[in-house]
Amino acid sequence: MKNLFKIAFLATGLFVATQSHAQSTVNKDAKAVGHKTSEIAAKGKAAVVDKKYKGKTGPKGQTIYIDKYSHYYYVNSKGHKYYCKKSELKDR
Known part of the structure; x- marks a missing residue:
């Protein structure tokens, strides 16, 4: 009976750890998609x-x-405007 509880506890711990890792990956991907969308909208x-x-x-x-x-100004990769002086600009 003790072994059954140990196995169930271990399985629950692994499930929780896997779910939290998946959640952080989704958050990271969602943030990257949001930045790219903002960049495209600002440049457009x-x-x-x-x-x-x-x-x-x-x-x-x-x-x-x-x-x-x-x-x-120019638009960075997160969609923010950065103003600059004419002296900071480079020739093409």
Whole structure:
């Protein structure tokens, strides 16, 4: 009888550990999908609303946009806008 309880307890522990690992994997994947969706939406909006600066790129080769206030910015991989000075831009 004691062995039956030990086996049941071990099986329950393994089940709980497996479920928590699967949950963390799903959370990680969901976060990555959310970041990519945000990036695509922000770049799409920037391409429609703002002008592209064709002669320059960002610090790591990003596309530079000019907003209605003549500020320069690029969109990072999480969909956030990063404003930069004209002196920080690189030639293509």
